[in-house]
Amino acid sequence: MCVSNICEEHAKNELERLAKLIYYYDRLYYLKDASPISDYEYDALRIRNKEIEMRFPDLVRFDSPSKRIGVEGSERFDKVEHRVPMLSIENALSDKEVYEFIKRIKRFLRLSKESFLEFTVEPKIDGLSLALRYERGELIYASTRGDGRFGEDLTANARVIPDIPCVLRGICPKVLEVRGEVYMNHKDFLDLNKEQKKIGCMIFSNPRNAASGSLRQFDVSVTAARRLKFFAYGWGVVSDIPSDTQLGMVKCLSHYGFRVNPLTELCHNAESMIRSYRFFEKNRFALSYEIDGVVYKVNSLFLQKRLSCLSRSPRWAIAYKFLPEKAMTVLRAIDIHVGRTGVLTPVALFDPVIVRGVVMKKATLHNDYYISGDRRDLRLGDTVIVQRAGDVIPQIVDILLEKRLNTSIPYMFPSSCPSCHSPIVRYGQGYRCIKGLLCPAQALERLHHFVNAFNIKGLGIERIKKFFYSVSSSIAIKSPVDIFTLENRQKCSLDLNKLENMKGFGKQSLRKIYNAINARRVVVLSHFLFSLGIPHVGELVALRLARYYISYALFENSVKESLRNKDKTLNKAFKELLSIEGIGLVIAEAILNFYNDEYNSIFLERLLKEITILDEECFSIGNSPFLGKTIVFTGCLKAMSRAEAKTRIKNLGAKAANSISFKTDLLVIGSAPGLKLKKAADLGIQMMNEEEWMAIISSYDHVH
CATH class of the missing domain: 1.10.150.20 (5' to 3' exonuclease, C-terminal subdomain)
Incomplete structure (x- = not known):
């Protein structure tokens, strides 16, 4: 449904769904090196989330994807705190969005449309981000992005990558945190998969996952043998900035001994930025490594500092992603998945197809309308076009009717639940099973939801299925209550039904599960x-x-x-x-x-x-003098634009409003104030001028 047409209630539900879905995909991507949807589909989820939040700003969730960077690191590795948050980069998917990016920057900085701005353009490497901290020229530690604040400590692994110097060359800052991308080139990726197949080990789906899996190894010798590479492109904490431009800093990194991308260049307007994108789009397959777009960055570090950052991305950078590729395959079956609330979701299964090295076998069809509505008529045996942008599960975008078999018949959506065979009813644009927890599929999904909500470690979906479908009363977990009675039931069971005697459950692993369960009794x-x-x-x-x-x-x-x-x-x-x-x-x-x-x-x-x-505790975000206040601005501010001022107060826990009301706590007055001044005076609202306001926020402002 178009965002402009949804109601507030629908928006709440949609934001909840998107937050869960994006977090689920983030965990798979960052922790499991798995990508169940394409980059394009993932970006579309984030864009929809952003559009809904822009239309309903009061509905923005505390766990919104727009506030989050990556996910928390794996417990397998020690955590390292990023002194300067390691942010993500906002995406653009069209030329228009690049133009809008430049307009936003000029508007924020209060520059005229004709003002001159320089941007660096560099290929967007499809790899794993890594931060390297050097003190007095020596490598101290290396860590992944993680959730932006804490990453995984991979220092030992980083030391065996030839492109990462353990000691820097020349005179460098006393403290220097270098950021870049670990990747694997095409030839090494193909050679690795040949070797993996030969010894019967896991085949990697793409170079990015291969690089991530190779770097995050306990055995450093495995990392050393995988021929990983590293491009440096940025920095975090620096004791003494050696340049005042982005390009100048990249050149400094090269002097210190890092490999930097030689294709990085300067652009002076939107047209040259788009031309650069077209060049990389056309020639990306000639490169020895995988790229999925280009990254634009404001070249001036002074302007970067003024532009500052949003919660998960800097204002001064954007990634223009390549559009997804397409492939042809044959639809063989449509499976029906029953979710936690009984909603039936059809999933297309088709002949495996390889696009840029990734094997794809299935795609969600959302609902029956997607199969046979809006002039669609998807049938088993149809030749279809699927698209992807670097991952596993694609989207069906077209049907080649000229290849349709004469014997094909329209697909008939089931009239009953495939799990419990109960009647189904219309639910929005789809169908829903009405049996609730009496339906095994719903009961299993509800159980999985409970485990995730309680964050019980060691009970993944496959293990939950084993418990759920067990016929033994001392093993079966049919409802959340059974989770907490499992240990006692096991103590009273016969040896035949002891989990510790079964494959996949040793005494030590079982004790970990019990401890994880008991830790969640509160x-x-x-x-x-x-x-x-x-x-x-x-x-x-x-x-x-x-x-x-x-x-x-x-x-x-x-x-x-x-x-x-x-x-x-x-x-x-x-x-x-x-x-x-x-x-x-x-x-x-x-x-x-x-x-x-x-x-x-x-x-x-x-x-x-x-x-x-x-009991629930009251929530607090600090001791800001403006915490919880509603602030309105009037007149022209000298120190910064209105947009930048609103960003400052939001960082201090306040809410920025556009008009005066009884809910307003403070009016900040710039030069040539408007009618808001009189209305605030009539309502007895506290007021201060820009200089007074700036004096206060300078003591509390933490915007970098």
């Missing part, structure tokens, strides 16, 4: 409410409920009171529930329906005997 209220899997109650809604009621006892009593009186218009508890920010009628009814269900009541009674729910 949970805060917001996590508990989210874990229940109540429809429409995502992490943000659960957090809002928890912060309002504080304790589970108060929340439960309010729900029970709401259920007692059937006339909701006279029910104080129900009215109170609806008064909570972000809680509408749909969510409130979903909560009551969940608690009114007899099966859920029994489940909750049993679960509460196994766990302790802690």
Whole structure:
């Protein structure tokens, strides 16, 4: 659905779905070296999330992908803190977005349209980001990006990569953190996969995953044998900046002994930037390594500092990604996946096809409308066009009707649930199974959701399936309660049903699972409410409920009171529930329906005997003088643009508003103020001039 047409309730649900989905894909990409969707599809998810947030700024989630960089590092490696956050780069997918990028910069800096700006352009290497800290010219540690604040310590592995000097050349800053990309060229990638196949080991799907997997090894000799390479392109902490431009800094890195990309060049306008992109797009296959676009950066370091950064990316840089490639294959089957809430999602299975070294076998079809609606008529046996941008699962973009078999027939969507064979009903543009937890597929997905919400380590989806489908009463886990009774049931079981005697479960690994389960017997209220899997109650809604009621006892009593009186218009508890920010009628009814269900009541009674729910703590982001305040600006600011000023106060925990109201806490006055000044005076709102405001924020401002 187009963002301009969605309602607020739909937007909330969509942002919740996108936050979970993007986090799931990020974990696979950064920790498992796996890419289940294409770069293009992933970027499309982030773009949709951003568009919805721009239309509904009050709905931005605390766990929004727009605020997050990567994911937390693997527990296999020690963590290293980035003194300067290691950010991601915003993406552009069209020429128009590059022009908009330049306009935003000029607008932020209050430069005229004709103002001269220099940008560096460099190929975007498809590899693994690495930060290298040097002190007095010697390599101290190397770490991955991780979640932007903490990365994985891979110092020993970095030392065996020939392109990474252990000691720098010449005179360099006392402290220098160099950032760049570890990658593997095409020939070494193909040679590695040949060797892996010969010895019966895992075949890597693409050079990026091969580079990441090769670097993140406990055995350093494996890393050394993989012929990894490194391009330096940036920096973090530097005790003494040796240049005042991006290109100058890259040249300095070259003098210190690093390999830098010789194709990096300067551009002076949008047209030359686009020409550079076209050149790399046309000639990328002639390169010995994989690139998936180009990166533009403002050349002036002074302007970079003024532009500062958003929560997950710098304002002064953008990556223009190549559009996805396409391939032809044959559709063989359509599988139906049943999700946690009973929604049926069709998945296309087709003949394996290789695009730029990646094998692709399936793609989501979203719903039945995607198969047979909007002039589509997808049939088994059809020859289809799929596209990708560097990963595994593609998107079906076209059907070659001229190749269709005469014997083909239209696809008929199933009339019952493939898991429990119960009737299905229309749900939005798709279908939904109505059996709830009596449907095995939904029960399994709900169980998986609970484990993720409680963050119980050692219980991945495959292991959960083994427990779920077990016929032994001492092993089976059919509901979340069974997770917490597993250890006691095992103690009372016969040797035949002892997990420690089964393949994949040794005493040590089993003890780790029990410890992980027991560590989650105490949970805060917001996590508990989210874990229940109540429809429409995502992490943000659960957090809002928890912060309002504080304790589970108060929340439960309010729900029970709401259920007692059937006339909701006279029910104080129900009215109170609806008064909570972000809680509408749909969510409130979903909560009551969940608690009114007899099966859920029994489940909750049993679960509460196994766990302790802690009260929710109040949230604070620091001791900023503007924390929680609503601030409005009027007049022309001398020190910075209005956009930059709003960014400063947001970093200090305040909210920037455009108009004066009773909710306004402070009016900052620039030169030639407008009507806001009079309205603020009439309402008795606190006011200060720009100089007073600047004096205060200079003591608290942490924007780099």
